Amino acid sequence: MMKRDECLKALARRRKDEIVVAVYTAAQEWIHISPNELNFTFIGAMGQGSSHALGLALGRPDRRVIVLDGDGSLLMNLGSLVTIANAAPKNFIHCICENGTYETNGAVSIPNRNKVSFAGLARGAGYPKTYEFAAQDEWERALDDGLLKEDGPILVDLKMEPGEKYPEDFRRLYNVEYREAFKKALAK
Amino acid sequence: MESQIKAADIIREIKRAGIRFIVALPDRVTSERLLKPMLADPEFRVVQVCKEDEGMSICSGLYAAGHRALLLIQYTGLLDSLNAMRGVAIEGSNPICFMVGLLGKEPGVRPTQAKRYGIRVVEPVLDAMQIEHELIETENDSAKIVPAVERAYERLAPVVMMIGREPAR
Numbered sequence: 001m002m003k004r005d006e007c008l009k010a011l012a013r014r015r016k017d018e019i020v021v022a023v024y025t026a027a028q029e030w031i032h033i034s035p036n037e038l039n040f041t042f043i044g045a046m047g048q049g050s051s052h053a054l055g056l057a058l059g060r061p062d063r064r065v066i067v068l069d070g071d072g073s074l075l076m077n078l079g080s081l082v083t084i085a086n087a088a089p090k091n092f093i094h095c096i097c098e099n100g101t102y103e104t105n106g107a108v109s110i111p112n113r114n115k116v117s118f119a120g121l122a123r124g125a126g127y128p129k130t131y132e133f134a135a136q137d138e139w140e141r142a143l144d145d146g147l148l149k150e151d152g153p154i155l156v157d158l159k160m161e162p163g164e165k166y167p168e169d170f171r172r173l174y175n176v177e178y179r180e181a182f183k184k185a186l187a188k
Numbered sequence: 189m190e191s192q193i194k195a196a197d198i199i200r201e202i203k204r205a206g207i208r209f210i211v212a213l214p215d216r217v218t219s220e221r222l223l224k225p226m227l228a229d230p231e232f233r234v235v236q237v238c239k240e241d242e243g244m245s246i247c248s249g250l251y252a253a254g255h256r257a258l259l260l261i262q263y264t265g266l267l268d269s270l271n272a273m274r275g276v277a278i279e280g281s282n283p284i285c286f287m288v289g290l291l292g293k294e295p296g297v298r299p300t301q302a303k304r305y306g307i308r309v310v311e312p313v314l315d316a317m318q319i320e321h322e323l324i325e326t327e328n329d330s331a332k333i334v335p336a337v338e339r340a341y342e343r344l345a346p347v348v349m350m351i352g353r354e355p356a357r
Contacts, residue, residue: 055249079238
């Protein structure tokens with residue numbers, strides 16, 4: 001099991017000009033670990049991260065889009081796996097931060113914890129490639145081997161637990177002025 | 189009774205509004221004469237979704253990427269997606285343009301006067317959420333489409349264009 005912040009730091013160290021769509025706790029940590037105008041955190045409703053990301057990926061096929069989704073979030077929008085597989089954006093990397101709980105809402109377990117295969121759901125929906133990582137060194141090796149450059153859509157299930165705590169900044173996550181700044185930065 | 193709006197006029201006005209992405213779920217009011225022609229039209233990219241709320245978020249992502257989009261759904265899906273309407277469209281200040289089939293509304297009858305409960309509540313629900321809406325049903329209503337889309341993008345707010353009956357060929 002990886003520590004979430006270590007897992008995210010490994011991604012941040014390899015980030016170039018990718019758009020990163022992040023939700024809930026992963027978003028709260030990501031904005032500190034990899035502060036960047038191309039962080040999109042304006043989700044609006046639980047479960048919607050991958051769908052915002054699909055719009056971005058279809059609208060900007062020249063940019064890689066990485067989603068830091070939650071396991072509880074994905075369970076609220078499972079149909080999005082089929083939608084994404086059908087739209088088949090090659091620039092789409094769908095990471096699931098699997099912690100087994102609704103961490104933001106009191107850390108209650110997700111239904112059928114540890115029995116649901118998110119990679120299996122994605123394959124069944126039509127994702128051509130899926131990965132699962134529970135060990136930090138394996139995750140880092142895959143990143144070094146070019147996972148971020150592979151053709152998508154790809155689902156990457158990252159099995160993790162909370163690590164270091166980061167201050168919450170809901171204004172940065174949800175304020176429209178940051179979304180408009182994102183839009184301007186992406187248009188450059 | 190005023191003459192029925194033509195499907196080709198609706199499609200023409202959607203294009204004139206600068207929309208090229210159509211995000212859609214099928215609806216009996218719009219499938220045959222709007223969605224199927226759009227799927228066959230190389231000027232449109234149609235993204236088929238499994239649920240209406242994800243469609244709103246796809247439109248949001250497209251807006252952030254600099255594109256205009258239309259979400260083509262049925263009124264039942266609109267009612268099912270009110271939380272996304274709140275969070276993604278209103279609180280997120282997203283100019284999401286809905287085209288919503290009112291399946292079962294009687295031709296020439298205001299939605300609030302329809303026999304079906306589900307249709308009667310659509311406009312009051314939108315009013316309660318402070319969402320602008322237009323009825324698109326007769327020939328003259330095609331002129332409402334471009335201004336409605338333009339207002340949405342000016343105000344960064346959603347607009348709902350209700351298709352009151354199946355458009356004519």
